[in-house]
Amino acid sequence: MTDQIYYKVQYPLKKAINIIKRIDPDDPFNGKEITREELAEIDSFLRLWNSEGKQNLQDVISKLKKIQ
Numbered sequence: 001m002t003d004q005i006y007y008k009v010q011y012p013l014k015k016a017i018n019i020i021k022r023i024d025p026d027d028p029f030n031g032k033e034i035t036r037e038e039l040a041e042i043d044s045f046l047r048l049w050n051s052e053g054k055q056n057l058q059d060v061i062s063k064l065k066k067i068q
Helices: 003-022 036-067
Strands: none
Touching: 003 036
């Protein structure tokens, strides 16, 4: 179960956060350029989240509640 949480939720979130941090940790409007690859990674993460990531997280939470 922990592996599922990591690979389906934590890892994609970590990747997205790291991309955002590289863009600018303090001010999102300081003029730094975002590469096409970074935009593609962010887009990929958002598409995954919208298509199945949110539901996967809800499923994991439901399973955890049942085993308490």
